[in-house]
Amino acid sequence: MPAPADRAFGFRTRALHAGTPPDPATGARAQPIYMSSSFVFDSTEHAAELFALRTYGNIYTRIGNPTVAAFEEKMASLEGGLGGVATASGLSAQLTTILALAQAGDHLVATANLYGGTITQFAVTLKRMGIDVTFIAPNDIAALIRAIGPSTRAVYTETIGNPAGNVADLEALATAAHAHGVPLIVDNTFASPFLCRPIEWGADIVVASATKFIGGHGTAIGGIIVESGHFPWGSGRHPLLSTPSPGYHDMNFAETFGEFAFLMRARVEVLRDVGACLSPMNAFLFIQGLETLPFRMPAHVANARAVADFLASRAEVAWIAYAGLPGDPSYALAQKYLPDGAGSIFSFGLRGGRTAGAAFIEALELWSHLANVGDAKSLVIHPASTTHGQLSDADMTASGVRPEMIRVSVGLEDAADLIWDLDRALRRAATAVRA
Amino acid sequence: MILTTVAQRRALLDGARTIAMVGASANPVRPSYFVFSYLRTRGRYTVAPINPGIEHIDGVRAFPTLAAYAAEYGPPDIVDVFRKPESAPEAARAAIDAGAGAIWFQYGVIDAEAIALADAAGLDVVVDRCIKVESARFDGGLAMGGLNTGLISARRRGA
Numbered sequence: 001m002p003a004p005a006d007r008a009f010g011f012r013t014r015a016l017h018a019g020t021p022p023d024p025a026t027g028a029r030a031q032p033i034y035m036s037s038s039f040v041f042d043s044t045e046h047a048a049e050l051f052a053l054r055t056y057g058n059i060y061t062r063i064g065n066p067t068v069a070a071f072e073e074k075m076a077s078l079e080g081g082l083g084g085v086a087t088a089s090g091l092s093a094q095l096t097t098i099l100a101l102a103q104a105g106d107h108l109v110a111t112a113n114l115y116g117g118t119i120t121q122f123a124v125t126l127k128r129m130g131i132d133v134t135f136i137a138p139n140d141i142a143a144l145i146r147a148i149g150p151s152t153r154a155v156y157t158e159t160i161g162n163p164a165g166n167v168a169d170l171e172a173l174a175t176a177a178h179a180h181g182v183p184l185i186v187d188n189t190f191a192s193p194f195l196c197r198p199i200e201w202g203a204d205i206v207v208a209s210a211t212k213f214i215g216g217h218g219t220a221i222g223g224i225i226v227e228s229g230h231f232p233w234g235s236g237r238h239p240l241l242s243t244p245s246p247g248y249h250d251m252n253f254a255e256t257f258g259e260f261a262f263l264m265r266a267r268v269e270v271l272r273d274v275g276a277c278l279s280p281m282n283a284f285l286f287i288q289g290l291e292t293l294p295f296r297m298p299a300h301v302a303n304a305r306a307v308a309d310f311l312a313s314r315a316e317v318a319w320i321a322y323a324g325l326p327g328d329p330s331y332a333l334a335q336k337y338l339p340d341g342a343g344s345i346f347s348f349g350l351r352g353g354r355t356a357g358a359a360f361i362e363a364l365e366l367w368s369h370l371a372n373v374g375d376a377k378s379l380v381i382h383p384a385s386t387t388h389g390q391l392s393d394a395d396m397t398a399s400g401v402r403p404e405m406i407r408v409s410v411g412l413e414d415a416a417d418l419i420w421d422l423d424r425a426l427r428r429a430a431t432a433v434r435a
Numbered sequence: 436m437i438l439t440t441v442a443q444r445r446a447l448l449d450g451a452r453t454i455a456m457v458g459a460s461a462n463p464v465r466p467s468y469f470v471f472s473y474l475r476t477r478g479r480y481t482v483a484p485i486n487p488g489i490e491h492i493d494g495v496r497a498f499p500t501l502a503a504y505a506a507e508y509g510p511p512d513i514v515d516v517f518r519k520p521e522s523a524p525e526a527a528r529a530a531i532d533a534g535a536g537a538i539w540f541q542y543g544v545i546d547a548e549a550i551a552l553a554d555a556a557g558l559d560v561v562v563d564r565c566i567k568v569e570s571a572r573f574d575g576g577l578a579m580g581g582l583n584t585g586l587i588s589a590r591r592r593g594a
């Protein structure tokens with residue numbers, strides 16, 4: 001068979017084909033769902049080689065599975081990385097990443113404007129485990145450099161902050177982190193690899209909640225970690241990767257696996273020991289979702305722009321925070337990092353504050369009131385009383401949540417229908433405030 | 436010729452049967468042992484450790500020099516080099532003398548003189564790549580680990 005020539009295939013082609021060639025076992029053209037907890041060994045020698053990590057293969061679905069691996073490879077291809085590790089949720093993708101790099105006594109620096117669940121994971125759960133996180137104002141490079149100390153193992157940010165909608169200055173953050181020997185981890189959930197590939201701007205690890213745009217249909221919970229392959233894991237900055245591991249017969253991951261050190265440790269130690277693995281069924285759903293990602297995202301962006309323009313034109317709307325709108329504080333960064341659109345999740349506030357906001361949400365007919373984003377269907381929520389409700393007032397302000405804020409995730413319905421519904425609800429909200 | 440494309444590396448690995456590993460280690464946590472063990476247990480290649488300090492690895496006889504190997508078994512298809520860059524020219528000269536078809540410099544074994552010597556002598560040359568990783572790229576191993584093979588094909592593998 002002639003070997004295919006080297007070719008840099010496009011995003012749409014890779015969304016369909018990367019990681020999902022015809023099934024080698026059966027020739028099935030769709031990715032089969034390998035719903036099997038475990039896999040037989042060829043021989044005792046083969047089993048020993050697999051357990052010693054000297055050969056590739058399937059052992060047990062908590063550590064790896066063919067359907068999950070197909071999803072991991074597709075994501076790694078779309079993000080432009082070396083490889084991927086899929087997890088049970090976006091939050092476990094973050095935790096798995098951090099536990100592969102840091103232990104009790106270690107330190108992280110994170111931008112403050114993060115998803116509420118991430119803030120509690122960092123400020124409460126990681127803290128209890130002895131990992132300290134310093135939060136800095138978004139894109140404050142001087143504060144970032146001040147916060148990095150000898151035990152800092154990573155810097156963490158979101159491409160587009162949830163829910164404040166501000167865009168991270170990825171290149172500046174990566175440059176500053178690298179100058180201090182530390183990798184940059186980016187949560188790319190809100191952009192998806194179609195709109196932004198943080199690795200191209202210097203990020204070392206991308207994490208995402210696959211629950212959102214990757215799946216696209218609001219069906220499955222899952223997460224993904226992709227690594228660039230560029231960070232020097234053997235530098236000594238991450239002793240968990242560059243000193244003998246008692247969890248793996250004293251193997252030094254950086255020495256044995258070189259550029260694969262982080263991905264290997266995330267899988268064979270953290271996934272193995274923490275156990276937050278992705279179900280093959282959910283991996284299949286995410287693969288189905290990714291096939292249409294390049295077609296859904298432009299439609300999401302176009303609808304978001306139509307909805308944002310409509311809201312901006314209305315007197316009832318006090319402010320709107322969408323990085324895709326000229327005049328937004330993040331507009332210039334969005335032009336740089338998100339040239340095809342700033343996503344479809346943004347927030348706004350109504351004159352009349354919380355009362356108007358509550359009346360508005362309750363009057364909507366077509367927009368689903370729920371705690372998720374990135375669904376094909378349009379969604380709406382009041383963050384201050386829900387997703388960010390567990391935060392202290394100070395943390396809430398730092399994360400960019402205002403009491404009257406309404407967050408929307410603009411879906412793929414007809415824009416005119418979405419605007420029809422918003423118009424009705426705005427009128428109702430105005431009546432409620434006057435009453 | 437210096438091989439730089441995926442297709443060239445695939446053709447080299449598809450065509451090869453014998454691999455002599457210069458600097459192979461018997462220490463089970465060394466990268467060269469991982470590569471040796473992987474290539475040996477796949478059954479596709481005959482692998483020979485070249486290391487004057489050891490007699491054998493996992494029952495496979497080691498040779499003190501490439502010349503000693505070639506005297507008994509003839510030229511190897513690929514000489515895989517796990518040495519410090521300073522020792523790479525010496526490995527290249529030995530590979531040329533042994534009549535090897537190709538020389539493969541593992542991660543970090545980068546030396547301009549060694550590359551030029553082998554290239555001028557007509558050997559195929561691969562630089563700063565791991566032969567285990569490249570082999571696994573084509574046999575499905577990397578894909579099983581969720582790693583990005585870079586391969587796109589609507590054909591069934593092996594068909």
Ligand SMILES: Cc1ncc(COP(=O)(O)O)c(C=O)c1O
Nearest residue numbers: 089090091115162189209211222
């Ligand atoms: C930006 C961001 N990151 C991470 C998560 C967590 O993902 P999951 O719910 O899949 O654990 C979310 C969920 O809302 C999110 O919005």
